[in-house]
Amino acid sequence: MSINPDPEPATAPSKPDLPDDPLALDNHLCFAVYSTSHAFSRLYRQQLARLGLTYPQYLVMLVLWETAPLPIKTIGERLMLDSGTLTPLLKRMEATGLINRERGSQDERQVLVTPTAAGLDLRAKAVGLPPSIACASGLDLDTLRAMAAKLTILRSNLLDEVNRE
Template sequence: MTPTTRPGTTDPLTALGPPTEDWLRLDRQICFSLHAASRAFNGVYRVILKDLGLTYPQYLVMLVLWEHGELPVKTLGAHLRLDSGTLSPLLKRLEAAGLVSRERSARDERSVVIRPTEEGEALRERALAVPRRIVSATGFDLAEIGELRERLDRLTTALDGATPEDDPVGEPRCG
């Protein structure tokens, strides 16, 4: 159930009207809808990626490396929105599997550079089937997926720029 904006206003909080118990229903929370969709995606990816011997986070790392080649860990983390504490063990497992190499940068010894190995590059060919299988699992056509991705990107940008002070009512930002 989506609230409609009252005539003469574009403020989504005004469109919701005064706070009610309805605001606290789980099925009204966008954050929970995104959480549930994410968990469902992870379940589908878990099955599809099993054939590649990758977890979903490992697949994301490989996607970035296939696209960009060699990258410093810090840059890889920025692409994935992961901190080094989360990324380091992930990279160690990929290195142990022979899919990536980790080396200190010749230009800056504080920086570690990640690159796909020959085996990691070869895995790319097998991974080409993954997006088609994901599209099929969603039941969406490519236009719907593109629209959803654009909206989610806009949502992410808005939330990245939001601060608790931006919320005039002081209500939780997830609903």
């Protein structure tokens, strides 16, 4: 980590006792990502309330609006979530009438997830969200695009390391 924007002023640091401490919270990129993720989640919670969706449920709908039906496995690969997360989440979405779940006919192991008519209708109410959030971000589209691209590279590198054990 060690993300300290100050080039060691040596005279008037904001934290005199920790001029360039790698263990300082503010030097942790992971915390910037973690806390920004929570900030997104809170803003989406407000915006998604009227759609009756949580943020992870919104992500599932994004995937299903692109392609459907899909097995849970594919949804999990797309969102990087496992069955321990998705099985109960999808059961809640089925209970609220947004999706249907049924075993695949040619492969009985799979559970195919399909949006209901209500789930498809929700898309029209969701189209206003991305522009609204982009506006709230206060950053221009080029900056947002550049951040997403760098984060995707970072994520890929981190996951490579995780899988290297």
